[in-house]
Amino acid sequence: MTSTTSVSHDLGTTGPLLDGTWPNRTSAGETDHIDPATARVNGTVLLSGPEEVDAAVAAAKAAFPAWRAASPDERRCILQRVEESMRKRVPELGRLNTLELGAPLSTSAALAHLCAGWFGYYAGWADKIEGVTIPPSPRMVPGLDYTVPEPYGVIGVILTWNGPIMSVGMKIAPALAAGNCVVVKSPELAPFTVARFAEIALEAGLPPGVLHVLPGGPEAGDHLVRHPDVAKISFTGGIPTAKKILDAARHTLKPVLLELGGKxxxxxxxxxxxxxxxxxxxxxxxxxxxxxxxxxxxxxxxxxxxxxxxxxxxxxxxxxxxxxxxxxxxxxxxxxxxxxxxxxxxxxxxxxxxxxxxxxxxxxxxxxxxxxxxxxxxxxxxxxxxxxxxxxxxxxxxxxxxxxxxxxxxxxxxxxxxxxxxxxxxxxxxxxxxxxxxxxxxxxxxxxxxxxxxxxxxPGAPFGGYKSSGYGREGGREGLYEFLQTKNVFIRA
Structure with missing residues (x-):
């Protein structure tokens, strides 16, 4: 067995990031965070409920037109700065991840590096989102036919507890590169690393309304899925929760990306x-x-x-x-x-x-x-x-x-x-x-x-499952286009 080292094990308090601010009180109360390595309380989590979800979605919806209209160069530069800032803070992010999950410090640091890598990768995609021109047919009306990939709007992201910083890179980076705004329901068991990432993103220049982080339980997640102004859901977790998400999503017919379990x-x-x-x-x-x-x-x-x-x-x-x-x-x-x-x-x-x-x-x-x-x-x-x-x-x-x-x-x-x-x-x-x-x-x-x-x-490799392991892909070009929808345009000659 290995021994302990000298390090502070207090996580402090975390809560939701709403429109660039950190409220000191939430509608769903608070809960203790338990250190898996010691079974002792080492932090406090302010939990989000439907009230915070409504506020976050409204702010993201308001921020969407400006973020969508930002030049691809601007989005690329911001995501590159996020990557650079995360690289500098890998030791800090690794420590938070270890205190949350009990993962060995080397594993936690590797996950933080992976997250930064996805931001760098998708920063490079921000100015390469292209449509195609459809060749004319001699039997059709002559004209110009082409496609335009467009962002959905507000993306709802629901993270699982076992690797939240990794999911941040796989989900949030491509959604932002594509021009979407994001509302994240972070896991109540492991919200601290995601909250620190959000701070880093704001410091790197991400506009305040573009990203919101809401630590919360099933009620917050259900409300996020059902919200009529959330255009798509990206979820990582287990099959029972996925079925509940699909049932909730049917009310607004929104598409859902599912990354589920494996054997x-x-x-x-x-x-x-x-x-x-x-x-x-x-x-x-x-x-x-x-x-x-x-x-x-x-x-x-x-x-x-x-x-x-x-x-x-x-x-x-x-x-x-x-x-x-x-x-x-x-x-x-x-x-x-x-x-x-x-x-x-x-x-x-x-x-x-x-x-x-x-x-x-x-x-x-x-x-x-x-x-x-x-x-x-x-x-x-x-x-x-x-x-x-x-x-x-x-x-x-x-x-x-x-x-x-x-x-x-x-x-x-x-x-x-x-x-x-x-x-x-x-x-x-x-x-x-x-x-x-x-x-x-x-x-x-x-x-x-x-x-x-x-x-x-x-980051360039697509990842996803067959059968009950879910559908949709994260990573690579496929992961970017999960957050884009295609519009066809025809101009008659």
Whole structure:
């Protein structure tokens, strides 16, 4: 176990950003923020309700004409300044993220860098939004036919708690580059990093009414979705909440972008670099203590190398340092809170009835933890072998540090197992056989296929899912055009 370091752990108070100001009182009251590493209160959150949502949407609607009319150069320069300011404040943003989520400090800093990267990427798109000219047909009325991409207006963004600073980059940067104004419902479990980002954006020159941040619960989110002046919703989170959002959105027929859960499988064939495959699977699964939608949570291994891979995976997971997220050696911090802690341990207990717990599965020995964090919500990195692919842990998202390992005997079986869950966010294929890759990629039902390892999610790569993992794309050109609608213009000759 790792030890603690000397650092202030007080988050202070945060609340909504409304039209460039920070009210000191809100209609929905306030709540304590609990540090996942200590289980103690370390901050206060002023919660937004329908009243704050109405005020934010009205201000965003009023700011939209000027922001839309701003020259592409102006929007580009502002977003570039946001990127530069965020780069300078990565240590601060990383610290806030760690205090909110319990994520290791190195992971938090990497997420802040990713966010800055998306702002730089979409700054470059701001002056490259172009339509097309439609060729004339000899049988049609002659004239000029062309398209104009236009912003929607006010975009409602609903963030999840497990990586809010990353979602800020993927959602807010392209929406602003396209000329929209944004109202963000930040998660009540993790609002501090998003609030600090908003301050940085204002300091960098973003006009006050263009971006609003509202920490709040389900009532605020529901009101934002139903608001008639919100033109589109972008949501990251779970399937049950997504269904509620779709039900609320039907009243105004607004489009919704959904980035939902996943049950990513890594398929390991005998010709793969097995050491690299194990390292990649363990790194991916236990990032953020397994609390990520596209982390590798299933390891499908050819029976020929199954026992070897299980042993190596268990050894690698057992070697991961668990402890204080502010210690640079820590690989796994706590899970987000008490409810998640109890739920994940329950999943492991049920899974142990018909699979083999190779390593982990328990709360770490508190004697080995530094005194400051002995009450925190820690769970050992857990590897389960011989998992039934149709079981709860084999099919459903755990959102905790649990890796399920299961064997296969053929390519066909590997594809069937990979596709056997309701999700379709990502798949990893570990093999040196290029022909195998070409055979398998068209058969895998997922929005991303990674061959022999992850790319690190570059901002130019589109990200999104198939099936119950949602629809729409974030990142890349596709992510920009999610926030644009196309107008066709015909001028008769």
């Amino acid at each position: 990513t499988a890594a398929l390991v064939f005998p010709d793969a670099d097995l050491d690299a495959a194990v390292t990649e699977a363990v790194r991916s699964c236990f990032t953020l203590s397994g609390q990520g939608c596209n982390l590798t949570t299933r390891l499908l291994v050819h029976r020929e190398v199954y026992d070897r891979v299980v042993r190596s995976t268990a050894d690698a997971a057992a070697a991961l340092p668990v402890g204080d997220p502010f210690d640079r050696r820590t690989a796994l911090g706590p899970v987000i809170g008490k409810a998640a802690h109890e739920r994940i341990l329950g999943v492991i207990e049920r899974a142990a009835e018909d699979s083999r717990v190779v390593v982990g599965g328990r709360v770490p020995d508190r004697v080995g933890l530094a005194p400051r964090i002995r009450d925190g919500y820690f769970i050992e990195p857990t590897v389960l072998a011989d998992v039934d692919p149709h079981s709860e842990v084999g099919r459903q998202e755990v959102f905790g540090p649990v890796l399920s390992v299961m064997p296969f005997d053929s390519e066909e079986e590997a594809v069937e197992l990979a596709n056997s869950t309701p999700y379709g966010l990502g798949t990893v294929v570990q093999t040196r056989d290029v022909s195998r890759v070409q055979r398998m990629v068209p058969l895998l039902q997922s929005g991303t296929v990674l061959v022999n390892g992850a790319s690190g999610q570059p």
